[in-house]
Amino acid sequence: xxxxxxxxxxxxxxxxxxxxxxxxxxxxxxxxxxxxxxxxxxxxxxxxxxxxxxxxxxxxxxxxxxxxxxxxxxxxxxxxxxxxxxxxxxxxxxxxxxxxxxxxxxxxxxxxxxxxxxxxxxxxxxxxxxxxxxxxxxxxxxxxxxxxxxxxxxxxxxxxxxxxxxxxxxxxxxxxxxxxxxxxxxxxxxxxxxxxxxxxxxxxxxxxxxxxxxxxxxxxxxxxxxxxxxxxxxxxxxxxxxxxxxxxxxxxxxxxxxxxxxxxxxxxxxxxxxxxxxxxxxxxxxxxxxxxxxxxxxxxxxxxxxxxxxxxxxxxxxxxxxxxxxxxxxxxxxxxxx
Amino acid sequence: xxxxxxxxxxxxxxxxxxxxxxxxxxxxxxxxxxxxxxxxxxxxxxxxxxxxxxxxxxxxxxxxxxxxxxxxxxxxxxxxxxxxxxxxxxxxxxxxxxxxxxxxxxxxxxxxxxxxxxxxxxxxxxxxxxxxxxxxxxxxxxxxxxxxxxxxxxxxxxxxxxxxxxxxxxxxxxxxxxxxxxxxxxxxxxxxxxxxxxxxxxxxxxxxxxxxxxxxxxxxxxxxxxxxxxxxxxxxxxxxxxxxxxxxxxxxxxxxxxxxxxxxxxxxxxxxxxxxxxxxxxxxxxxxxxxxxxxxxxxxxxxxxxxxxxxxxxxxxxxxxxxxxxxxxxxxxxxxxx
Numbered sequence: 202x203x204x205x206x207x208x209x210x211x212x213x214x215x216x217x218x219x220x221x222x223x224x225x226x227x228x229x230x231x232x233x234x235x236x237x238x239x240x241x242x243x244x245x246x247x248x249x250x251x252x253x254x255x256x257x258x259x260x261x262x263x264x265x266x267x268x269x270x271x272x273x274x275x276x277x278x279x280x281x282x283x284x285x286x287x288x289x290x291x292x293x294x295x296x297x298x299x300x301x302x303x304x305x306x307x308x309x310x311x312x313x314x315x316x317x318x319x320x321x322x323x324x325x326x327x328x329x330x331x332x333x334x335x336x337x338x339x340x341x342x343x344x345x346x347x348x349x350x351x352x353x354x355x356x357x358x359x360x361x362x363x364x365x366x367x368x369x370x371x372x373x374x375x376x377x378x379x380x381x382x383x384x385x386x387x388x389x390x391x392x393x394x395x396x397x398x399x400x401x402x403x404x405x406x407x408x409x410x411x412x413x414x415x416x417x418x419x420x421x422x423x424x425x426x427x428x429x430x431x432x433x434x435x436x437x438x439x440x441x442x443x444x445x446x447x448x449x450x451x452x453x454x455x456x457x458x459x460x461x462x463x464x465x466x467x468x469x470x471x472x473x474x475x476x477x478x479x480x481x482x483x484x485x486x487x488x489x490x491x492x493x494x495x496x497x498x499x500x501x502x503x504x505x506x507x508x509x510x511x512x513x514x515x516x517x518x519x520x521x522x523x524x525x526x527x528x529x530x531x532x533x534x535x536x537x538x539x
Numbered sequence: 540x541x542x543x544x545x546x547x548x549x550x551x552x553x554x555x556x557x558x559x560x561x562x563x564x565x566x567x568x569x570x571x572x573x574x575x576x577x578x579x580x581x582x583x584x585x586x587x588x589x590x591x592x593x594x595x596x597x598x599x600x601x602x603x604x605x606x607x608x609x610x611x612x613x614x615x616x617x618x619x620x621x622x623x624x625x626x627x628x629x630x631x632x633x634x635x636x637x638x639x640x641x642x643x644x645x646x647x648x649x650x651x652x653x654x655x656x657x658x659x660x661x662x663x664x665x666x667x668x669x670x671x672x673x674x675x676x677x678x679x680x681x682x683x684x685x686x687x688x689x690x691x692x693x694x695x696x697x698x699x700x701x702x703x704x705x706x707x708x709x710x711x712x713x714x715x716x717x718x719x720x721x722x723x724x725x726x727x728x729x730x731x732x733x734x735x736x737x738x739x740x741x742x743x744x745x746x747x748x749x750x751x752x753x754x755x756x757x758x759x760x761x762x763x764x765x766x767x768x769x770x771x772x773x774x775x776x777x778x779x780x781x782x783x784x785x786x787x788x789x790x791x792x793x794x795x796x797x798x799x800x801x802x803x804x805x806x807x808x809x810x811x812x813x814x815x816x817x818x819x820x821x822x823x824x825x826x827x828x829x830x831x832x833x834x835x836x837x838x839x840x841x842x843x844x845x846x847x848x849x850x851x852x853x854x855x856x857x858x859x860x861x862x863x864x865x866x867x868x869x870x871x872x873x874x875x876x877x
Contacts, residue, residue: 294769295793303793303817305768430643431632446810455633455641455823465810472784472803479641479823484814485793 204315205258205520210248213258213521221312221319226272229323231282233264234339236314236537237511238523239286239347240373241464246524249466259314260286261347263339266327273323280329283497284320285489286310286347291325301325301490309486314520316539328493334501340508340536341500344378348534349496349507350489351462352378352439356386357492358460358483359435363387368424369409370449371439372400374510374534375462377407379437381507384408385499388435392427394420394448400533403509417444424452432457438484441465455479462487511536542653543596543858548586551596551859559650559657564610567661569620571602572677574652574875575849576861577624577685578711579802584862587804596858597652598624599684601677604665611661618667621835622658623827624648624685629663639663639828647824652858654877666831672839678846678874679838682716686872687834687845688827689800690716690777694724695830696798696821697773701725706762707747708787709777710738712848712872713800715745717775719845722746723837726773730765732758732786738871741847755782762790770795776822779803793817800825849874 204218221230236259244250263283269276276282289296289304296304304325312318320326334342341349352375361367367383369376372395383391384407393404396414404412413423424433432454438445441463449459450470461484475482499505513532515523523535542556559568574597582588601621607614614620627634627642634642642663650656658664672680679687690713699705705721707714710733721729722745731742734752742750751761762771770792776783779801787797788808799822813820837843851870853861861873 294767298792298794300792300794300817429632441810443810454636454638456636456638456826461814465814468810470808470810470813472779472781472806472808475808475820476799476803476822477824479638479821482813482820483817485817486815488794 202316204312207245207252207256207258210246213246213524215518215520218257221317223268223270224319225321226270227322227324228270229266229273229276229320229327230268230317231262231264231320232267232317233262233313233315233539235343236517236539237261237343238314238520238527238535238537240375240527242524243528244464244466246528257312259312260310261343262310262313262318263342263346267317269323276323276327276329281333282327282329283342283345283493284310284327285350285493287486287489288320288322288326289490290322291490296325299491300488302486302488314517314537326490328497330497330501338500340511341506342497344507344510345493345496345500347489348374348510349378349381350492351375351487353382353492353496354487354489355379355437355439355460355462356382356435358458359437360458360481361386361388361435364389365434366390366428367435367437368392368394368433368452369437369439370394370445370452371463372397372404373439376437376439377403377510377533378507379439380404380409381407381505383437385505392424392433397530399512403533417448420448421451435460439463443468450478450480453480457481458483460484510534514538540654542650545583545590545594545596548584551584551862553856553858556595559655561606561608562657563659564608565660565662566608567604567611567614567658567665568606568655569600569602569658570605570655571600571651571653571877573681574855574877575599575681576652576858576865576873576875578713578865580862581866582802582804584866595650597650598648599681599686600648600651600656601680601684605655607661614661614665614667619671620665620667621680621683621831622648622665623688623831625824625827626658626660626664627828628660629828634663637829638826640824640826652855652875664828666835668835668839676838678849679844680835682845682848683831683834683838685827686712686848687716687719688830689713689825691720691830691834692825692827693717693775693777693798693800694720694773696796697775698796698819699724699726699773702727703772704728704766705773705775706730706732706771706790707775707777708732708783708790709801710735710742711777714775714777715741715848715871716845717777718742718747719745719843721775723843730762730771735868737850741871755786758786759789773798777801781806788816788818791818795819796821798822848872852876
């Protein structure tokens with residue numbers, strides 16, 4: 202079969218590779234219903250992360266199980282499943298505490314920008330639907346796997362409560378999903394920080410009540426001005442740069458919370474700064490598995506439509522165009538039809 | 540009157556100064572029932588913090604009100620009061636959220652190693668008792684002002700819950716108060732990290748269930764070994780050095796929480812480290828005012844005895860001996876009789 206392989210910065214190819222096989226008795230093989238490109242795929246594509254060699258891309262996935270290993274108990278061929286990008290056994294103490302993305306057996310999914318993919322730790326990572334979902338729900342179910350689950354975790358880590366004043370730093374797909382999550386959690390006010398008309402519009406559709414176009418210190422000043430100089434109760438950091446991280450911390454009120462889900466690049470935080478800021482901080486790879494059943498249910502009952510975040514759709518053979526479109530911010534998030 | 544003044548590293552003197560006066564209409568003047576030396580007083584005494592000039596020392600206080608400014612409404616001369624080392628109006632939005640140590644009018648108390656002291660923002664900072672407390676309760680009431688309030692905040696920020704496994708980094712007075720707080724909050728297991736027999740004994744008396752003598756990576760390994768490789772649910776960081784901060788973060792389980800109350804000196808935290816550690820972090824100067832009524836009640840009803848942390852008692856004229864004893868760890872905490 203063909204699959205997506207990154208050879209060097211800017212050089213991603215859809216090319217012939219061996220078909221995936223069961224390597225461990227806890228694996229499953231799935232046929233993907235659709236695939237997509239993640240903002241985090243751009244780190245190695247841009248050369249900021251340096252993979253050692255050719256890298257099989259793709260970690261967001263949903264589809265139909267075609268084969269399972271001998272020790273897989275709960276997942277069966279023929280089932281439609283959604284899984285977390287962070288693979289977990291869902292039984293270890295960290296999993297039981299709801300932090301499956303720190304599972305003692307954690308692996309990260311790879312190779313999902315392809316028609317078939319191997320899913321390690323199938324029982325712990327996958328959740329099956331009762332019936333085959335309608336085709337039009339596939340983009341939203343795919344979104345649950347990472348981008349929605351990550352935005353949801355950002356809001357959860359930032360302790361969004363009914364009535365909270367929430368600020369979202371980052372208008373990428375994760376930030377927009379953070380807006381959706383904050384709305385679902387009952388936030389009273391959701392301030393989306395964006396300077397792109399199309400992303401602003403989607404943020405408003407997902408529940409944002411205010412838009413701030415300024416960034417950095419000016420962005421913080423704008424949030425302060427909108428909150429009678431108090432700051433936000435909850436801030437979702439969905440970028441991962443030094444500027445966005447400081448913007449997020451400084452936009453929260455003392456005692457408020459920052460959920461940070463953008464993988465930090467070049468971020469150093471001084472202890473004294475953190476001490477006197479007095480903000481709650483929690484970040485990390487999202488424990489999507491914790492949220493998976495509830496989020497799938499919200500999609501299947503059509504209460505949320507996270508799939509709308511895909512504003513570009515390409516045949517998977519054109520995957521390289523998708524990377525370029527996302528890099529140039531011409532696309533928020535690219536769905537790959539298989 | 541005489542008061543404690545730091546002139547240079549290692550040079551602290553009890554010397555003649557002007558008596559404090561009402562400077563603002565929201566001030567009170569109190570006559571201290573006792574005073575004491577704080578671990579944080581050692582930073583400038585050791586020359587690690589560099590004050591611009593002679594510095595009036597002391598920020599922990601309780602005593603009898605002798606005079607109040609024209610705008611003080613709730614505090615009256617003759618009342619016995621305890622106050623927080625962080626002065627606050629207790630009415631601003633940050634105060635109403637329980638973070639009085641980030642009050643918009645915040646000042647830090649000073650000049651309390653003296654017979655008389657000026658307390659700014661008296662209405663917001665002071666809590667009066669209904670009657671004059673028994674003399675033997677004075678050390679414990681004094682402890683509430685900072686050392687107990689700070690240990691309590693560490694446990695609160697680390698989200699200690701009934702049944703939690705708690706580790707306390709630092710066997711100074713604040714760490715010992717953190718043990719007491721964790722016990723009061725119902726922790727199931729309290730691991731005190733200490734290599735000093737006398738401090739271990741007091742930790743055990745305050746509720747520690749286990750002692751770990753190792754530090755740094757070895758200390759983390761010991762905590763892991765005691766928790767089936769999981770880590771602690773809650774870690775109280777009560778030192779403020781680079782080693783203690785990493786020890787605290789690494790001793791917590793993923794999804795666990797670190798409350799850090801030692802003022803950080805030379806601590807830098809990498810964004811990627813924090814991300815993949817996936818621990819809740821909250822620190823800062825303790826909002827003692829939030830806890831003051833409850834903690835005073837626990838002392839007045841003799842349910843807790845935080846005053847036992849004072850293992851040295853000196854006449855205030857000998858304050859310089861107290862600084863040396865604490866610096867050399869011959870004393871956990873020094874009470875100054877006035």
